[in-house]
Each structure stands twice: as structure tokens, then as C-alpha cells.
Amino acid sequence: MKCFYLFDKEKNEEPKTTKSVFAPSTSTSISMSTDRDVKRSGSDFNSQNVSDFSSESSAKNSFAVLSQRQSNLRVFTSSELKTATKNFSRSLMIGEGGFGSVYRGVIRSSEDSSKKIDIAVKQLSRRGLQGHKEWVTEVNVLGVVEHPNLVKLLGYCAEDDERGIQRLLVYEYMPNRSVQDRLSSRFQTPLPWAARVKIAQDAARGLAYLHEGMDFQIIFRDFKSSNILLDDQWNAKLSDFGLARLGPSDGLSHVSTAVVGTIGYAAPEYIQTGRLTAKSDVWGYGIFLYELITGRRPLDRNRPKDEQKLLEWVKPHLSNIKKFRLILDPRLEGKYNIKSAQKLAVVANQCLVRQAKARPKMSEVLEMVNKIADATDLGSPLLPLKSLTPKSASEISRREQYKRKLLNLITGEERCLDWRNWKHKATR
Secondary structure, eight states: OOEEEEGGGOOTTSOSSOEEEEOSTTSOEEEEOOGGGGGSOHHHHHTOOGGGTTTTTGGGOSOGGGGGOOOOOEEOOHHHHHHHTTTTOGGGEEEEOSSEEEEEEEEEOSSOTTOEEEEEEEEEOTTOHHHHHHHHHHHHHHHHOOOTTBOOEEEEEEEEETTEEEEEEEEEOOTTOBHHHHHSTTSSSOOOHHHHHHHHHHHHHHHHHHHHSSSSOEEOSOOOGGGEEEOTTOOEEEOOOTTOEEOOOTTOSOEEOOEEEETTTSOHHHHHHOEEOHHHHHHHHHHHHHHHHHOOOSBOTTSOGGGSBHHHHHGGGSSSHHHHHTTSOGGGTTOSOHHHHHHHHHHHHHHTOSSGGGSOOHHHHHHHHHHHHHTSOOOSOOOOHHHHSHHHHHHHHHHHHHHHHHHHHHHOOOOOOOOOOOOOOEEO
16 A cells, blocks of 8 residues: 655645754754655755754754653664675565665674674665655654654664665564554464454554653654564564654644655545644554454455445444444454454544544553453464464475375375465565
């Protein structure tokens, strides 16, 4: 599902000063620029490195509290990251999107050189000015915030050479991929219901922290299942903060921005007016809950016309329990808690109220989801990593095929095994 950019929606209320967030431990800062900055020429950025982005208006910064925060981001060289990813080998590519490509790699710990750490390296496409702006925002946000349900940014690389700019981000590696991937039918084993409830809880916890857990507010602005990643213990973490914005200053009700986001997730009032609030994220969370319940995407052009838009499809099924069962992900094969599913749908509906002010805050949403999780048996062990990966499914099929061939040699019977070749690529 692709992001959209509608710059004609920008309003005059947008503050003209940049919002400065102090990032790396060098005590230099990077400005979290307004959306107007994207209209500056690319050459303005090509000659600047990570320490240059604070010069515009840090004195006017209304979020001065952020300047007191220090980050522990590690500054990498491009040669270090080339070594870590075997010169950005395509065999190590685990994702590809509008920003650029993502590679798996290995580095040595800065504290203990004998310890190796798995990483994910996001490489900025050299051609994208918007991508550069998102890179700056990622460093701003993840350089000063830390939470168990946010993907950890380990460091960055910002180098210029004769070939142009090098902008890279280095994250903790998330082996269980994204929630969107896990809900996909191309995975042999469906995401268990207990795992879905826990993911709903983790995602709500991450958003509540961004909105209300600090002395400043961050609006995610691109909350969706592909931006929620799963670690080796199946903990859900929000990722990809390139479109994030600082919330409105004291006395203001919203932030006016160019309308950006992902079709199917963006709140209607934000699309119509460009006025961004934390309630826009709440709307996206409501959409996400229905994804977990149904296993479907918010917009799927491959389905029959009357089933393409998720919200329109589920609406007639909410009146009674018999109809409601029809929208539950069929891949669960009835292995779900119907009461918790209905309660999650109730929470989703509160998040999807058309009037933004009537939607609950994320702390209130989290409280409701916590109660649902407490009443749901989450003690069932989650499926091991290897049983869910496409690669492993293929390997299992190969072993089965080999066994059958041996059987054919013994019995003289001819049999065939239908198996698939999977592509191990993530989408943005």
C-alpha cells in the first residue's frame, strides 16, 4: 500500500519556524523541518551533513525542552556499513520501498567487540529529496525517544563523496518482519489470535507513549500494519518515523501540514483539511484493529468490488454474532476468542468516530485493550520463528519432496509434490 503526498492542502497556519530536535551525542542538532522545506532545491541538502540542520531557527524553537535531551546514536561510516552488509549485497536485502532499500547486516558491539549484533540498514535512495527529509525526521525522533514498543535506532551514516550523498539508518533487526507480512496468506501458518491481541496491546502502548508519555507530543502520521514490526519474542514495535510530526504548540488545536500518509489509513478530517492531531493516529489504529480481526487490508483492489474497502465491508456484519463471525480471518479456522474479537471491534468503532474530538485518547484506548488482553488467554505459546518464515516453508517442502522421491525409488510409484518458491522481500 503506497503513501500519498497532497501538497495543495497546505494551510497558512503552519508555523514558519523549524522545530529543532537535538540528536547525536556530538550535541549537534537536526531541525525537524516543516513540510515547506521539501520545496527547497536538492542542492541545498547535498552540501550539508547531519550537524548542519540546526542553524535555521533553533533560537525560535518552541520545543526548547528537547534541546536538553541527549541521544546515544552511533555515527557509522559508509565503509563500516558496506562491510556489515557485504557491500549491500542483494542476497541480504530484506525490504524495498520509496525511501530506498533495507539490508540485513552484522556489526560488533561498541561496548564489547567480541559481541556481534544483527542490524537492519536502511539506505536512502540518492534521487529523493523527500526521502532525505524523512531521514532527518527519523534521526530526530528516534534519537531522543526510547520505548520497548518503538523500534530502536542504533545509529546513522551521513557522508558526502564524489558519487553524491550517503544517508543511512541503522536499526535493531526485527526477525519476524511486519504485521502486514504476518497477516498475508503467503505465510504458511496464520498469526494466532493470542498474538494478535498482544500486538494490538503493544501497538497501543507505543502510540500512547508518543502522544502522552513525554513532555512533548509526537504524531506518527503513518500508522499502519506494515510499519509495525515484530521482534524475536513477537513483541510489536512501531517503525518508520519519516512522516512523524511534533504535536501542536500550547494553545493550538492542530498542526497544519501537507496531507501525507497511506490510502486507507488516513483520517477523513486530515485528508479534507490538512489539520493534523493525535486523533488522526487514533483513526489509523482503529483501521489496524479491523486488520487484525479480519486478516484483510484496508483497501484491496483484488477482491470483489463490494469487499474492496474494509470498513464498508465489515459494517453490515456488526449487528449480531452470527454475521460478525463471517468477518473473522478464515485462516484462524475458528481458533479465536469471539468475545475478545467483538470487544476489539467495539474499541475500533470508537477510534473510527467521524468527529475527531469524540475519539478516545490513546491512553484510554490502551486501557480498554489491556482489559481485553487480561480477559483473553495469552498464555498459549507463540509459534516459533522458523515455522512461520517463507524460507522455512520452502525448506520443509523440499525435505518432504526428497522423502517422497526416496519412497518412489522403493515402491516404484510416481508421485509429485506441489511447492512454491517464496520471495523474501518486505514492502513498504
